[in-house]
Amino acid sequence: MIADIGIVCFPGSNCEHDVSRALEALGASTQILWHGADSVGEVGAVVIPGGFAHGDYLRPGAIARFSPIMRAVGDFAANGGPVVGICNGFQVLTEAGLLPGALTRNVGLRFICQTVECTVESTSSTITSRAQPGTVLRLPINHYEGNYTCDPATLAEVERRGQVVLRYRENPNGAMNAIAGVANPAGNVVGLMPHPERASDPLGAGTDGIVLFEALLEAAGAWQTVSRRSAPADAAI
Amino acid sequence: MNYGIVVDIRGLAGLADPEGLAIERALPSLGFSGVQGVHVGKVFRFSVEAASAAEARRTAGEMCDRLLANPVIERAEIRVLAGEEVSEA
Numbered sequence: 524m525i526a527d528i529g530i531v532c533f534p535g536s537n538c539e540h541d542v543s544r545a546l547e548a549l550g551a552s553t554q555i556l557w558h559g560a561d562s563v564g565e566v567g568a569v570v571i572p573g574g575f576a577h578g579d580y581l582r583p584g585a586i587a588r589f590s591p592i593m594r595a596v597g598d599f600a601a602n603g604g605p606v607v608g609i610c611n612g613f614q615v616l617t618e619a620g621l622l623p624g625a626l627t628r629n630v631g632l633r634f635i636c637q638t639v640e641c642t643v644e645s646t647s648s649t650i651t652s653r654a655q656p657g658t659v660l661r662l663p664i665n666h667y668e669g670n671y672t673c674d675p676a677t678l679a680e681v682e683r684r685g686q687v688v689l690r691y692r693e694n695p696n697g698a699m700n701a702i703a704g705v706a707n708p709a710g711n712v713v714g715l716m717p718h719p720e721r722a723s724d725p726l727g728a729g730t731d732g733i734v735l736f737e738a739l740l741e742a743a744g745a746w747q748t749v750s751r752r753s754a755p756a757d758a759a760i
Numbered sequence: 761m762n763y764g765i766v767v768d769i770r771g772l773a774g775l776a777d778p779e780g781l782a783i784e785r786a787l788p789s790l791g792f793s794g795v796q797g798v799h800v801g802k803v804f805r806f807s808v809e810a811a812s813a814a815e816a817r818r819t820a821g822e823m824c825d826r827l828l829a830n831p832v833i834e835r836a837e838i839r840v841l842a843g844e845e846v847s848e849a
Contacts, residue, residue: 586827589827628779632779
Protein backbone atom coordinates (compact mmCIF):
# COMPACT_ATOMS: atom_id res chain seq x y z
CA MET A 524 0.00 0.00 0.00
CA ILE A 525 1.30 3.45 -0.93
CA ALA A 526 1.12 5.81 2.00
CA ASP A 527 -0.47 9.15 1.27
CA ILE A 528 1.02 12.01 3.24
CA GLY A 529 -0.41 15.50 3.61
CA ILE A 530 2.04 18.40 3.86
CA VAL A 531 0.62 21.57 5.37
CA CYS A 532 1.44 24.82 3.59
CA PHE A 533 0.98 28.16 5.36
CA PRO A 534 1.75 31.52 3.79
CA GLY A 535 5.51 31.60 4.38
CA SER A 536 6.16 27.84 4.47
CA ASN A 537 9.15 27.05 2.27
CA CYS A 538 10.11 23.39 2.73
CA GLU A 539 6.89 21.74 1.57
CA HIS A 540 8.24 20.70 -1.83
CA ASP A 541 11.52 19.44 -0.36
CA VAL A 542 9.53 17.22 2.02
CA SER A 543 7.27 16.10 -0.81
CA ARG A 544 10.20 15.17 -3.03
CA ALA A 545 11.98 13.26 -0.26
CA LEU A 546 8.85 11.28 0.67
CA GLU A 547 7.93 10.51 -2.94
CA ALA A 548 11.46 9.24 -3.57
CA LEU A 549 10.68 6.63 -0.91
CA GLY A 550 7.48 5.60 -2.67
CA ALA A 551 4.87 7.72 -0.88
CA SER A 552 2.31 9.88 -2.56
CA THR A 553 1.95 13.37 -1.16
CA GLN A 554 -0.45 16.26 -1.30
CA ILE A 555 0.00 19.84 -0.23
CA LEU A 556 -2.70 20.90 2.24
CA TRP A 557 -3.39 24.63 2.16
CA HIS A 558 -3.66 26.15 5.64
CA GLY A 559 -7.14 27.51 4.92
CA ALA A 560 -8.59 24.02 4.42
CA ASP A 561 -10.68 22.66 7.27
CA SER A 562 -9.83 19.00 6.70
CA VAL A 563 -6.73 16.86 6.18
CA GLY A 564 -8.73 14.42 4.04
CA GLU A 565 -7.82 10.73 3.99
CA VAL A 566 -4.07 11.07 4.51
CA GLY A 567 -2.08 8.59 6.54
CA ALA A 568 0.16 11.22 8.12
CA VAL A 569 0.55 14.99 8.29
CA VAL A 570 3.84 16.85 8.00
CA ILE A 571 4.15 20.49 8.99
CA PRO A 572 7.24 21.63 7.12
CA GLY A 573 9.80 24.34 7.76
CA GLY A 574 9.65 27.97 6.77
CA PHE A 575 8.25 31.13 8.30
CA ALA A 576 4.51 30.52 8.62
CA HIS A 577 2.66 33.85 8.66
CA GLY A 578 6.04 35.59 8.62
CA ASP A 579 6.84 34.29 12.12
CA TYR A 580 5.06 37.42 13.34
CA LEU A 581 4.47 37.65 17.10
CA ARG A 582 6.31 34.35 17.75
CA PRO A 583 7.11 31.51 15.33
CA GLY A 584 3.96 29.41 15.03
CA ALA A 585 1.83 31.76 17.15
CA ILE A 586 -0.48 32.78 14.32
CA ALA A 587 -0.20 29.55 12.33
CA ARG A 588 -1.82 27.63 15.15
CA PHE A 589 -5.05 29.52 14.42
CA SER A 590 -5.09 28.64 10.71
CA PRO A 591 -8.25 26.62 9.96
CA ILE A 592 -6.35 23.43 9.13
CA MET A 593 -4.80 23.27 12.61
CA ARG A 594 -8.12 22.25 14.14
CA ALA A 595 -8.21 19.29 11.73
CA VAL A 596 -4.57 18.48 12.48
CA GLY A 597 -5.39 18.56 16.20
CA ASP A 598 -8.30 16.15 15.71
CA PHE A 599 -6.14 13.89 13.52
CA ALA A 600 -3.43 13.83 16.22
CA ALA A 601 -5.94 13.24 19.02
CA ASN A 602 -7.26 10.19 17.16
CA GLY A 603 -3.72 8.80 16.97
CA GLY A 604 -2.75 9.88 13.44
CA PRO A 605 0.98 10.46 12.83
CA VAL A 606 1.95 14.15 12.80
CA VAL A 607 5.49 15.44 12.31
CA GLY A 608 6.59 19.06 12.57
CA ILE A 609 9.98 19.98 11.14
CA CYS A 610 11.73 23.18 12.27
CA ASN A 611 9.01 25.85 11.91
CA GLY A 612 6.54 22.96 12.02
CA PHE A 613 7.95 22.00 15.44
CA GLN A 614 7.39 25.58 16.57
CA VAL A 615 3.80 25.45 15.29
CA LEU A 616 3.11 22.20 17.19
CA THR A 617 4.41 23.61 20.49
CA GLU A 618 2.38 26.81 20.05
CA ALA A 619 -0.67 24.67 19.30
CA GLY A 620 -0.12 22.77 22.54
CA LEU A 621 0.31 19.45 20.71
CA LEU A 622 3.86 19.15 22.06
CA PRO A 623 5.32 20.34 25.38
CA GLY A 624 7.73 23.27 25.66
CA ALA A 625 8.64 26.12 23.35
CA LEU A 626 11.42 27.08 20.94
CA THR A 627 13.20 30.32 21.79
CA ARG A 628 16.10 32.23 20.26
CA ASN A 629 19.40 30.43 19.98
CA VAL A 630 21.85 31.16 22.73
CA GLY A 631 24.49 33.29 21.01
CA LEU A 632 21.80 34.93 18.84
CA ARG A 633 23.12 33.36 15.66
CA PHE A 634 21.08 31.94 12.85
CA ILE A 635 22.59 28.47 12.55
CA CYS A 636 22.79 26.69 9.21
CA GLN A 637 24.94 23.59 9.45
CA THR A 638 24.86 19.83 9.52
CA VAL A 639 24.95 18.49 13.07
CA GLU A 640 25.12 15.09 14.70
CA CYS A 641 22.07 13.90 16.60
CA THR A 642 21.67 10.76 18.67
CA VAL A 643 18.47 8.77 18.37
CA GLU A 644 17.04 8.50 21.87
CA SER A 645 13.53 7.04 22.00
CA THR A 646 12.54 4.74 19.16
CA SER A 647 8.88 4.57 20.18
CA SER A 648 7.92 7.63 18.12
CA THR A 649 6.33 7.74 14.71
CA ILE A 650 9.56 8.98 13.12
CA THR A 651 12.26 7.02 14.97
CA SER A 652 10.73 3.53 15.03
CA ARG A 653 13.05 2.24 12.29
CA ALA A 654 16.26 3.48 13.94
CA GLN A 655 18.34 1.84 16.65
CA PRO A 656 18.64 3.72 19.95
CA GLY A 657 22.01 5.42 20.14
CA THR A 658 22.39 5.71 16.38
CA VAL A 659 24.06 8.96 15.37
CA LEU A 660 22.45 10.77 12.44
CA ARG A 661 24.00 13.66 10.56
CA LEU A 662 21.18 16.11 9.84
CA PRO A 663 21.07 19.76 8.72
CA ILE A 664 19.67 22.43 11.00
CA ASN A 665 18.63 25.85 9.77
CA HIS A 666 17.10 28.08 12.41
CA TYR A 667 17.27 31.13 14.65
CA GLU A 668 14.75 29.94 17.21
CA GLY A 669 15.59 26.33 17.98
CA ASN A 670 16.47 26.60 21.64
CA TYR A 671 14.15 24.04 23.24
CA THR A 672 12.79 25.42 26.51
CA CYS A 673 10.30 24.30 29.12
CA ASP A 674 9.88 24.45 32.89
CA PRO A 675 11.94 22.03 35.02
CA ALA A 676 8.96 19.80 35.89
CA THR A 677 8.03 19.39 32.21
CA LEU A 678 11.65 18.68 31.32
CA ALA A 679 11.87 15.95 33.95
CA GLU A 680 8.59 14.45 32.76
CA VAL A 681 9.61 14.52 29.09
CA GLU A 682 12.87 12.73 29.95
CA ARG A 683 11.21 10.25 32.30
CA ARG A 684 8.60 9.24 29.72
CA GLY A 685 11.17 8.87 26.97
CA GLN A 686 9.66 11.62 24.86
CA VAL A 687 13.04 12.89 23.69
CA VAL A 688 13.51 11.40 20.22
CA LEU A 689 16.67 13.21 19.05
CA ARG A 690 19.45 14.85 21.03
CA TYR A 691 22.32 16.98 19.70
CA ARG A 692 25.74 15.48 20.37
CA GLU A 693 27.13 19.01 20.61
CA ASN A 694 24.51 21.51 21.68
CA PRO A 695 24.40 24.17 18.92
CA ASN A 696 21.67 26.47 20.24
CA GLY A 697 21.40 26.17 24.03
CA ALA A 698 18.46 23.76 23.95
CA MET A 699 17.66 22.30 27.37
CA ASN A 700 19.28 18.86 27.70
CA ALA A 701 20.42 19.36 24.07
CA ILE A 702 16.96 18.32 22.89
CA ALA A 703 16.61 18.34 19.10
CA GLY A 704 13.26 16.58 18.88
CA VAL A 705 10.42 15.57 21.20
CA ALA A 706 7.28 13.47 20.91
CA ASN A 707 3.98 13.58 22.75
CA PRO A 708 3.49 10.81 25.35
CA ALA A 709 1.78 8.56 22.77
CA GLY A 710 4.62 9.04 20.27
CA ASN A 711 2.35 9.84 17.31
CA VAL A 712 3.13 13.56 17.33
CA VAL A 713 6.77 14.52 16.88
CA GLY A 714 8.61 17.79 16.44
CA LEU A 715 12.24 18.13 15.44
CA MET A 716 14.47 21.05 14.55
CA PRO A 717 16.72 19.15 12.07
CA HIS A 718 15.54 18.76 8.48
CA PRO A 719 15.47 15.08 7.44
CA GLU A 720 14.24 16.10 3.96
CA ARG A 721 17.59 17.78 3.36
CA ALA A 722 19.40 14.55 4.21
CA SER A 723 17.43 12.31 1.88
CA ASP A 724 19.54 12.38 -1.25
CA PRO A 725 23.25 11.62 -1.78
CA LEU A 726 23.47 14.88 -3.73
CA GLY A 727 22.24 16.81 -0.67
CA ALA A 728 23.44 16.74 2.92
CA GLY A 729 23.72 12.97 3.05
CA THR A 730 21.06 10.33 3.48
CA ASP A 731 20.69 10.01 7.25
CA GLY A 732 17.17 11.46 7.14
CA ILE A 733 15.83 8.51 5.17
CA VAL A 734 15.55 6.18 8.18
CA LEU A 735 13.26 8.77 9.81
CA PHE A 736 11.01 9.18 6.77
CA GLU A 737 10.84 5.40 6.26
CA ALA A 738 9.43 5.14 9.77
CA LEU A 739 6.91 7.87 8.98
CA LEU A 740 5.83 6.06 5.82
CA GLU A 741 5.35 2.86 7.75
CA ALA A 742 3.28 4.67 10.40
CA ALA A 743 1.24 6.42 7.69
CA GLY A 744 0.52 3.16 5.88
CA ALA A 745 -0.56 1.50 9.11
CA TRP A 746 -2.75 4.47 10.03
CA GLN A 747 -4.46 4.46 6.63
CA THR A 748 -5.17 0.75 6.91
CA VAL A 749 -6.72 1.18 10.35
CA SER A 750 -8.71 4.31 9.55
CA ARG A 751 -10.08 2.90 6.27
CA ARG A 752 -11.12 -0.29 7.99
CA SER A 753 -13.10 1.71 10.53
CA ALA A 754 -14.46 4.32 8.10
CA PRO A 755 -18.25 4.30 7.66
CA ALA A 756 -17.79 4.30 3.86
CA ASP A 757 -16.51 0.73 4.05
CA ALA A 758 -19.75 -0.46 5.58
CA ALA A 759 -21.66 0.59 2.46
CA ILE A 760 -19.48 -1.42 0.08
CA MET B 761 -16.16 53.50 26.47
CA ASN B 762 -12.76 53.35 24.89
CA TYR B 763 -9.93 52.09 27.06
CA GLY B 764 -6.26 52.19 26.19
CA ILE B 765 -4.38 49.01 26.90
CA VAL B 766 -0.67 48.50 27.33
CA VAL B 767 0.52 44.90 27.51
CA ASP B 768 4.07 44.36 28.70
CA ILE B 769 5.44 40.92 27.80
CA ARG B 770 8.59 39.61 29.42
CA GLY B 771 10.30 36.24 29.59
CA LEU B 772 9.76 34.10 32.68
CA ALA B 773 12.41 34.52 35.35
CA GLY B 774 15.24 32.07 34.92
CA LEU B 775 14.87 31.62 31.17
CA ALA B 776 17.74 32.58 28.93
CA ASP B 777 17.48 36.07 27.42
CA PRO B 778 20.43 36.17 25.03
CA GLU B 779 19.37 39.51 23.55
CA GLY B 780 19.22 41.21 26.96
CA LEU B 781 22.56 39.69 27.88
CA ALA B 782 24.19 40.91 24.65
CA ILE B 783 22.97 44.47 25.32
CA GLU B 784 24.08 44.31 28.94
CA ARG B 785 27.55 43.32 27.81
CA ALA B 786 27.65 46.09 25.18
CA LEU B 787 26.77 48.91 27.59
CA PRO B 788 30.07 49.02 29.53
CA SER B 789 31.96 49.57 26.26
CA LEU B 790 29.97 52.81 25.88
CA GLY B 791 30.89 53.88 29.38
CA PHE B 792 27.70 52.81 31.15
CA SER B 793 28.97 50.85 34.08
CA GLY B 794 27.02 49.07 36.77
CA VAL B 795 24.07 48.11 34.55
CA GLN B 796 22.46 44.81 35.52
CA GLY B 797 19.42 42.75 34.62
CA VAL B 798 18.85 44.06 31.09
CA HIS B 799 15.84 42.32 29.63
CA VAL B 800 14.34 42.67 26.17
CA GLY B 801 10.59 42.14 25.96
CA LYS B 802 7.64 43.23 23.91
CA VAL B 803 4.97 45.89 24.33
CA PHE B 804 1.53 45.95 22.70
CA ARG B 805 -0.54 49.13 22.65
CA PHE B 806 -4.14 49.26 21.50
CA SER B 807 -7.59 50.41 22.53
CA VAL B 808 -10.73 48.39 23.17
CA GLU B 809 -14.41 49.23 23.56
CA ALA B 810 -15.61 48.02 26.95
CA ALA B 811 -18.30 48.82 29.52
CA SER B 812 -15.76 49.23 32.32
CA ALA B 813 -12.05 49.25 33.02
CA ALA B 814 -12.44 45.82 34.62
CA GLU B 815 -14.02 44.43 31.46
CA ALA B 816 -11.27 45.97 29.32
CA ARG B 817 -8.65 44.33 31.54
CA ARG B 818 -10.44 40.98 31.36
CA THR B 819 -10.59 41.16 27.57
CA ALA B 820 -6.89 42.01 27.35
CA GLY B 821 -6.13 39.13 29.71
CA GLU B 822 -7.92 36.68 27.43
CA MET B 823 -5.98 38.06 24.45
CA CYS B 824 -2.75 37.40 26.35
CA ASP B 825 -3.77 33.87 27.30
CA ARG B 826 -4.75 32.94 23.76
CA LEU B 827 -2.38 34.85 21.51
CA LEU B 828 -0.20 37.70 22.76
CA ALA B 829 1.89 35.69 25.23
CA ASN B 830 3.10 32.11 25.36
CA PRO B 831 2.71 31.09 29.02
CA VAL B 832 5.43 28.45 28.62
CA ILE B 833 8.06 31.16 28.26
CA GLU B 834 6.45 34.55 28.90
CA ARG B 835 4.32 36.47 31.35
CA ALA B 836 2.13 39.45 30.58
CA GLU B 837 1.46 42.57 32.62
CA ILE B 838 -1.59 44.61 31.63
CA ARG B 839 -2.18 48.31 32.21
CA VAL B 840 -5.56 49.91 31.48
CA LEU B 841 -5.57 53.61 30.63
CA ALA B 842 -8.57 55.93 30.52
CA GLY B 843 -9.33 59.48 29.38
CA GLU B 844 -6.36 61.62 28.43
CA GLU B 845 -3.97 58.71 28.76
CA VAL B 846 -5.64 56.77 25.94
CA SER B 847 -4.10 58.87 23.19
CA GLU B 848 -0.68 58.18 24.66
CA ALA B 849 -1.21 54.42 24.67
